[in-house]
Amino acid sequence: MAKFMDVHHGMMGITDEQLQQAHAADLAIQREEGVTFEHAWADPEHGVVYCLSEAPDANAVQRIHERAGHPADEIHKVQLTV
């Protein structure tokens, strides 16, 4: 297992309710890929959303995000954390 930070662009104007719903959609199926989504942070003005997860690999993160309807634009394995 490793930590991943994935990034979604083009989410200008995302609301708190939309972020909560998107996160809930991930949580509902994450176990099927062994992924645990820990946090998400959104900047509605610039349309950027960051998601932090623990997962077996980046593909597992992307499969959950795709099935939930919001594929990530970037997925970074963040091997180092403070």
Add this chain to the structure above:
Amino acid sequence: MAKFMDVHHGMMGITDEQLQQAHAADLAIQREEGVTFEHAWADPEHGVVYCLSEAPDANAVQRIHERAGHPADEIHKVQLTV
């Protein structure tokens, strides 16, 4: 006070020790701008570092990062969090 996610590019090959030192350099002076750096995550392969902070504004975050020797390439006010 608000949450900010800032991003540093071009950090290919960053080591755990370098990340710890950079973070410590921020912590040493963060109080002077009312900033609290909470976490940092690094992807050494792609040279990306993400820092999560609480701060009065983005300029305060950048002033600390600049004085610590590692200005951010992007700073996003993440108004929404999960």
